[in-house]
Amino acid sequence: MTNTQNFDKATQIGFIGAGNVGGSLAVAMSNAGYPVTAVGSRTFASAQTFAGRISDCTAYENIQEVVDRADFVFISTSDDAIKTVCDQVSWREGQGVAHCSGAASVDLLQPAVDQGAVAGAFHPLQAFNSVENGVKAIPGVTFGIEGNDAIQSYLRGIASDIKGIPISLRPQDKVLYHVSGVLMGNLLAVLASVAASMWEKFDHTRDEGVRALSPMMPAVSSNLDSVGVPQAVAGPYVRGDIGTVRKHLEAVSSSAPEYLALYIELALVGLPFAVEKGALAPERSQEIKELLESYRST
Secondary structure, eight states: OOSSSOOOTTSOEEEEOOSHHHHHHHHHHHHTTOOEEEEEOSSHHHHHHHHHTSTTOEEESSHHHHHHHOSEEEEOSOHHHHHHHHHHSOOOTTOEEEEOOSSOOGGGGHHHHHTTOEEEEEEEOSOOSOHHHHHHHOTTOEEEEEEOHHHHHHHHHHHHHTTOEEEEOOGGGHHHHHHHHHHHTHHHHHHHHHHHHGGGGGTOOHHHHHHHHTTHHHHHHHHHHHHOTTTTOOSHHHHTOHHHHHHHHHHHHHHOGGGHHHHHHHHHHHHHHHHHHTSSOHHHHHHHHHHHHHTTTO
């Protein structure tokens, strides 16, 4: 183990936190030739499962042992646990530590910095529902990176080696960056769940709705990737089809009123993109806006 900031592909890596995010990153790093040698977690069983996926990785019951044996430690716990974990252990001069939070800055790692460690952040902008799927999903994922030059160079190298796309973030940008990810990841899944639940309103099942609607998501993603915003924006708002919008509002308000506010607000925020695209005249956009707003109080 070293007392230097010269982190490279031979640097011994440890993980604190053995969930889907940490497990996916660790396997991807190991597959790319990085030595992931130590892991600790809230439960020893989860640490053992984590270590079992990676050759020459040892699970430890005490997280201090992970810190003692690694030159660079990734804290991949929940956001609320990061500072507590950082406070619990003793760090070495020149040791590296990075958390995997998208919303928090490196300030959470100040206890480690006070002891001479160098701190960073390494956040994959992706939703992870399992380690197996997570590893497959990493190529092409953007990694938000924060830290000094030495940390950034090392973390950017890891991101590139596991086929990710590294970007540098300022501390003040982290929360909005994370909001964008939650909108696209977590809340997109919620939106899909709402759309599928609509099927229960016309005598079909939510599962049928998922099967019917899911193929639309890759197509939307492909359109966004190929033509961007606003050109990928489509639908009755873009066409200025106020009759269809009115039918939607009437149907949702009578059959699925619990989703009316969501429909209205999403439609309203979509109108400016339709105007920007050049497909919707500002006057027609105002008509649709007024119609949508008239249903806010129903």
